[in-house]
Amino acid sequence: MQAVETARRQREWMWAGLAILGIILAMAATELAMGRVLICTCGTVKLWHGAVNSAENSQQLMDWYTLSHVIHGLLFYGATRWLFPRRGLPFRAVVATVVEAAWEIAENSPLIINRYREATMALGYTGDSVVNSVADVLAMLVGFALAARLPVWVSVGLGVAMELVALLVIRDNLTLNVLMLLWPVDAIRVWQAG
Template identity: 65%
Template sequence: MCERALGAIFLEAAWEVAENSPWIIDRFREATIAVGYTGDSVLNSVFDIVWMLAGFFIAWRMPVWVTVLTAIIFELLALWVVRDNLTLNVLMLVYPVEAIKVWQGG
């Protein structure tokens, strides 16, 4: 289990580095409504890793269906409350959809 947790930390830290690279930051500015996006602060990135690790340990203790259902609920909640979530971020980075950009802008 420790090896998996370390692997998850490594993957999340790698994502944080990539997410804050000039290429991704420029892509966010270009493809999303985040026109003035300058990247995450160090504190934000550190707490992203901490919360990922908390989620890792919760998921480790729960049945798979609970973990999947919880992820779906959180994605839908974020979509409803702030018109943004991980799914939309990935979609807009890979294949920007103008209608989503307009919708997110309110």
């Protein structure tokens, strides 16, 4: 009986993995069709780029905003566990991937890019490269996987720690990003500018 259950779980994860891959490929194709660049226009692909106010920010595989995408995964795990309590982890991972991919497409639309430029510290923001968007989805999946395995208090602590690190290092984080997109506060924008 246990062998049957193991085989069922493996099939479930196989289909979820294929669905996640399909979602990521569809997102990348959509972004390319929107005119997004595949890689940084500098012509290189780097694992990490730490300078926030530079042309390579959001163009390389990872940057300080990768922390926000890991936090997305922590949050999406909690949200899908609450919204779909009877569904398995593979299904919930697919749902989280759909939400993250939809955000990546929206984030790279002219509407959101212009909103970032107007309302946040990202004055020269031009959107993400496709490889950065793919890496952001993968970072969300890392956060989702961590939340699935860690006690809730550790996930919360990890999320708070990542928010604080980003706040201290770059004067920005997921919380401020959302606040400034929805309801810009001039005092925060001045503080973020240094």
